[in-house]
Amino acid sequence: MKIGILKEHKFGEKRVAIVPSSVTALSKKGYEFFIESGSGDLSNYSDKNFSDAGASVVDKNSIFECDIVCKVNSPSEEEVQLLKPGTLFISLLQTIKEIDCVKSLVDKKVSAFSLNLLPRTTLAQKMDVLSSQANIAGYKAVLIASNHIGKYMPLLMTAAGTISPSKTLVIGAGVAGLQAIATAKRLGAQVEAFDVRPEVKEQVESLGAKFVEVDSDATDGVGSGGYASETSDEYKAKQQELMRERVGKSDIVITTALIPNRPAPVLIPTDMVENMSPGSVIMDLASENGGNCELTKENEVVIHNGVLIDGNSNLPSTMAFHSSQLFSKNIEAIIDHCHTEDGFKLDKEDEIIDGMLFIENGELRHQPTKEAM
Numbered sequence: 001m002k003i004g005i006l007k008e009h010k011f012g013e014k015r016v017a018i019v020p021s022s023v024t025a026l027s028k029k030g031y032e033f034f035i036e037s038g039s040g041d042l043s044n045y046s047d048k049n050f051s052d053a054g055a056s057v058v059d060k061n062s063i064f065e066c067d068i069v070c071k072v073n074s075p076s077e078e079e080v081q082l083l084k085p086g087t088l089f090i091s092l093l094q095t096i097k098e099i100d101c102v103k104s105l106v107d108k109k110v111s112a113f114s115l116n117l118l119p120r121t122t123l124a125q126k127m128d129v130l131s132s133q134a135n136i137a138g139y140k141a142v143l144i145a146s147n148h149i150g151k152y153m154p155l156l157m158t159a160a161g162t163i164s165p166s167k168t169l170v171i172g173a174g175v176a177g178l179q180a181i182a183t184a185k186r187l188g189a190q191v192e193a194f195d196v197r198p199e200v201k202e203q204v205e206s207l208g209a210k211f212v213e214v215d216s217d218a219t220d221g222v223g224s225g226g227y228a229s230e231t232s233d234e235y236k237a238k239q240q241e242l243m244r245e246r247v248g249k250s251d252i253v254i255t256t257a258l259i260p261n262r263p264a265p266v267l268i269p270t271d272m273v274e275n276m277s278p279g280s281v282i283m284d285l286a287s288e289n290g291g292n293c294e295l296t297k298e299n300e301v302v303i304h305n306g307v308l309i310d311g312n313s314n315l316p317s318t319m320a321f322h323s324s325q326l327f328s329k330n331i332e333a334i335i336d337h338c339h340t341e342d343g344f345k346l347d348k349e350d351e352i353i354d355g356m357l358f359i360e361n362g363e364l365r366h367q368p369t370k371e372a373m
Contacts, residue, residue, distance in 0.1 A: 154188020
């Protein structure tokens with residue numbers, strides 16, 4: 001079976017979907033790899049690295065002769081039109097947000113995996129692209145924020161006096177949030193974290209951070225698959241009161257709150273930003289879905305009342321070598337999961353495959369996407 005890897009063309013994207021080590025590993029199972037020339041240049045994987053691993057480096061059009069086509073981001077309209085019927089396309093396409101792309105894929109009678117739809121189960125962990133990339137985003141968000149604030153992160157005792165540690169608040173204690181907490185603590189910051197899910201308190205405290213929580217019904221905000229869910233109006237009112245206090249005292253605020261198939265919840269309105277000290281920083285990791293801060297603009301830096309709001313929506317791409325490596329391991333695990341003695345097979349009885357396969361030979365299978373259309 002032939003697997004093709006397309007070069008990324010989205011602005012600012014430096015990752016590649018497969019790295020040479022995965023080519024070597026999967027080639028041993030009978031898969032042939034075809035890499036669009038230059039695909040790995042921005043992540044420091046050369047065409048020679050790929051050819052040495054056993055892949056064929058080809059022009060773009062040749063990729064569309066493959067049985068499986070992989071890309072980090074969703075395909076362009078031009079790329080969709082070049083896909084042949086029956087091809088399996090694998091990417092991070094957000095089905096509800098990118099309805100036009102979904103319609104085009106359906107019309108081409110292809111099959112498609114959305115890596116965003118991977119079930120959050122123990123068995124699927126090694127395939128979980130969202131988690132592997134969120135881990136990088138949480139780490140890099142702290143490094144960028146520490147550069148923005150123009151202050152020391154740790155407590156310093158010098159002959160000239162004592163410098164207090166920077167105060168960091170992390171909102172959302174998922175994969176990105178927990179990595180942000182750990183990184184901020186390693187840099188010596190005083191760290192607090194908030195999450196609507198009370199069960200993450202132990203994880204937050206194990207990293208040395210203080211868990212701040214709203215006094216409420218223990219089930220409010222607890223969703224399925226490890227995600228948060230919509231909260232009650234009473235909870236939201238208490239949450240806003242708590243956020244106003246904690247955000248106003250923070251030098252750095254890192255927001256990571258997302259709800260599946262919904263716009264990101266706005267947790268920091270404009271008046272809350274205006275209560276922060278000039279020079280403070282908000283890193284909004286939910287910017288791609290609208291942002292947790294009312295003033296966030298995707299892929300822009302906004303300064304309001306002296307507070308900097310960074311809306312970079314693709315922090316993993318700023319660490320393209322390792323983010324590509326992890327992305328590739330996830331793809332490798334997915335291909336391996338679908339591999340049988342008879343070769344690659346889409347077994348819809350399998351929970352993982354059934355979850356990701358939102359289009360099968362031109363038939364849209366994902367109900368929330370159907371409803372959005």
